[in-house]
Amino acid sequence: MTETNVRVLFVKRPVGWVDETSFAVVHEPLRPPGPADVVVRNVYLSVDPYLRGRMAGAFREGEVMVSRGVGEVVASGHERWKPGDLVWGFLGWEQYSVVARGEGLYRVDPSLGVPISYYLDVLGMPGLTAWVGINVIGRPEPAETVFVSSAAGAVGSIAGQLARLAGARAVGSAGSAEKVRHVLDVLGFDDCFDYKASASLPESVMGACPNGIDVYFENVGGPILEAVLGHMNPLGRIAVCGMISGYNTTQDPGVKGFAHILGKRLTVSGFSIYDHMWRFDAWQPKMAELLTSGRIVYHEEIWEGVERAPEAFIGMLRGDSLGKRVLRVGADPTA
Numbered sequence: 569m570t571e572t573n574v575r576v577l578f579v580k581r582p583v584g585w586v587d588e589t590s591f592a593v594v595h596e597p598l599r600p601p602g603p604a605d606v607v608v609r610n611v612y613l614s615v616d617p618y619l620r621g622r623m624a625g626a627f628r629e630g631e632v633m634v635s636r637g638v639g640e641v642v643a644s645g646h647e648r649w650k651p652g653d654l655v656w657g658f659l660g661w662e663q664y665s666v667v668a669r670g671e672g673l674y675r676v677d678p679s680l681g682v683p684i685s686y687y688l689d690v691l692g693m694p695g696l697t698a699w700v701g702i703n704v705i706g707r708p709e710p711a712e713t714v715f716v717s718s719a720a721g722a723v724g725s726i727a728g729q730l731a732r733l734a735g736a737r738a739v740g741s742a743g744s745a746e747k748v749r750h751v752l753d754v755l756g757f758d759d760c761f762d763y764k765a766s767a768s769l770p771e772s773v774m775g776a777c778p779n780g781i782d783v784y785f786e787n788v789g790g791p792i793l794e795a796v797l798g799h800m801n802p803l804g805r806i807a808v809c810g811m812i813s814g815y816n817t818t819q820d821p822g823v824k825g826f827a828h829i830l831g832k833r834l835t836v837s838g839f840s841i842y843d844h845m846w847r848f849d850a851w852q853p854k855m856a857e858l859l860t861s862g863r864i865v866y867h868e869e870i871w872e873g874v875e876r877a878p879e880a881f882i883g884m885l886r887g888d889s890l891g892k893r894v895l896r897v898g899a900d901p902t903a
């Protein structure tokens with residue numbers, strides 16, 4: 569264990585686009601743990617869009633940034649955990665986290681045959697989010713069309729593959745030619761277009777979905793949502809997972825085409841993964857099996873060093889990540 573802990577603090581609430589002035593990298597002594605506390609050496613940390621929302625409210629200035637992480641227990645005063653145990657949970661953007669009484673830590677099982685970083689994405693909350701949006705809310709029938717925005721992203725890349733496993737036609741939008749190639753050639757979607765290069769989003773959506781859209785897995789909001797609304801089939805379902813296009817804006821742009829919800833008798837369901845955590849234990853082995861059998865493929869971008877967390881996070885929000893961006897902040901004991 570080290571005496572000094574490199575940490576990334578949240579120091580300024582952003583207005584509009586978040587930049588590096590919202591963060592400070594500090595070197596501080598490790599806080600001495602209490603008698604029942606657990607000290608975790610962080611190995612992987614996640615950067616996710618929802619953190620931008622927490623920077624607008626829940627996070628307090630001067631405190632360490634917190635996201636989901638995977639780490640190794642190095643000291644424990646709690647009977648449930650012992651040194652060497654691998655855990656995941658909400659951990660600080662820091663090399664070591666002192667977790668009060670080990671609360672909110674869950675076991676990582678390295679015998680599942682997938683990288684332990686997957687607990688932050690395809691085998692963790694983003695994976696379960698995609699599962700709920702497709703298999704609980706969208707429920708595509710064989711031969712129906714499922715449209716997924718941010719199709720090359722952490723959640724979208726899984727959602728489209730789950731739609732295909734259900735027998736549906738999976739179509740996506742993504743923000744570069746490279747991402748479109750990835751969605752088609754690696755993830756196996758049936759079609760995908762580059763929304764940034766599109767001269768007309770309604771025409772791009774129509775071209776990629778000639779039979780209309782039965783299920784929309786919504787990750788972005790804004791003009792893509794408006795184009796999709798106009799092309800939904802009657803009795804279609806929209807799983808509203810996220811609206812990243814608005815996370816760094818100060819004004820709600822509104823939604824044009826809301827009347828399609830009435831005219832086409834659409835079902836629009838917003839959902840939060842925190843309402844579905846009870847599914848986790850039954851779902852995780854199923855997803856692990858899909859991964860080890862090669863029926864779901866997953867792409868991670870691994871960045872090195874906790875001090876790069878702000879740059880990795882801001883870049884992800886701007887669209888420069890492919891798949892899931894994860895930080896390696898310490899040696900992986902399973903590698």
Ligand SMILES: NC(=O)c1ccc[n+]([C@@H]2O[C@H](COP(=O)([O-])OP(=O)(O)OC[C@H]3O[C@@H](n4cnc5c(N)ncnc54)[C@H](OP(=O)(O)O)[C@@H]3O)[C@@H](O)[C@H]2O)c1
Pocket residue numbers: 616617618693694697718719720721722723724741742743744747787788790808809810811812813814839840841842884885886887888889890891892
């Ligand atoms: N409901 C829940 O419980 C839940 C849980 C997890 C995630 N979410 C939400 O699900 C969505 C996807 O999350 P994720 O973790 O998989 O992130 P992600 O899709 O990997 O997010 C980053 C991507 O968003 C895209 N993006 C950024 N600005 C955009 C814009 N203005 N228009 C269109 N696309 C834009 C960029 O891709 P391009 O290059 O394609 O633009 C970027 O690479 C987010 O909205 C997130 O908040 C919700």
